[in-house]
Amino acid sequence: MDQDFSSDDIYTIAQNQKQSALTEEVTFKSRGSRRWNWTIGAFGFYQKLKTDAPVTFKKGGLEMIQRFMNDAMSAAGAPVSIEILNETMPVYGFYDTPVWGTALFHQSTFNDLFVDKLSATLGLRLDYEKTAIAHDTHxxxxxxxxxxxxxxxxxxxxEYAINGKEEDAYLQFLPKLALKYAFDSQNNVYASVSRGYRSGGYNIQMFSDTIQGQMRSQPGSEPAGNIKEVIRYKPEYSWNYEIGSHFTLRQNRLWADVAL
Structure with missing residues (x-):
């Protein structure tokens, strides 16, 4: 794929992936319609992803790298210049990124809370996730x-190479609260608030940029800075608010859901 999205012949990327995953969830629920209904459970998953993602620099990309290298030496006051002789330059990248996680969750609904037909739902989830990457780029x-x-x-x-292994772990507590007033079994209004979360991970496309950084420094040198901080992206968090209603109109001929 032409990754630079321009008419210039700069670089292309190919990506082959093999993924396998296993998930399991176990839940226990209260029986029947009660004033207090509850659900409790556990969830677990394991995902393994192997990626072969070579980036190939073409004529335009090599000219750009050569210009950067010569500009760096000129800025350092060195009377030296470089001419790249490669016609193309593959940057080989092999990445193994396993992820596993587990969660414990509970949800309770209290019916006829304070007044008839008013219910409150409280949900709690404890989420743990571990991500890792074994990488080899050269x-x-x-x-x-x-x-x-x-x-x-x-x-x-x-020769330029970046290889190693990185890992991170994330632990999150995710609450949820909802209120619902039911006019009857088919008509109600509700409001809810919950915390959302998505764990962090690793951006493998940053490795080719880091290899270029090595080339602009001394041949064979180590990448500047912490490679983990270069490739890692942080978790995402959100608070989600919703109000809405479910209505049945015209003698059950029309169903309407409204939410904001």
């Missing part, structure tokens, strides 16, 4: 070095 660059316009020896091949 590339080779063939280049000729010049000193004040004159070649310095033979062309050399520089």
């Amino acid at each position: 590339a080779s660059l063939l280049a000729q070095t010049y000193m004040r316009g004159k070649p310095m020896g033979e062309p050399t091949t520089s």
Whole structure:
């Protein structure tokens, strides 16, 4: 896929993935219609994702990298320049990203609370999730070095690599509260508030950018900064509010749901 989304021949990306997953949920509920109805349960999952995602830099991309490298040396005051000899440069990337998590949850509904036909629902969920990534990204660059316009020896091949393993764990408490007033079994109004959450993870497309950063520094050097902070994206949180109503009109011929 032409990932730069332009008419220039900069770089392409291919992505092959193999995914497997296992989930299980167990719940227990109160029986019948009672003043207090409850649900309690546990949930667990495991997901394994293997990704082979090479990024191939074409002529335009290599010219851009060469310009960045020469600009960096010029800014440092070095009388040296680089000419990249590769026709294309694959940046190979292999990533194993397992994720597993578990949750305990409980929900209670109290009917005829304070007055007839008014109910309150309280939900609680404790969520734990662990993410990890084993990564291997590498590339080779063939280049000729010049000193004040004159070649310095033979062309050399520089190897660039980033590999390792990172992991993170997330623990969240997610509450929910809802109130409902039922005029009858088919007509009601309600309001609810709940906390939403999505765990963080890793953006594997940042590895090719980090390899480029290595190339702009010294050949074979380690990536600047903490690679975990470069590839990681943070969890997302939200508070969700909803008010609405369910109505049955025209002698059960028309059903209407309104929510905001």
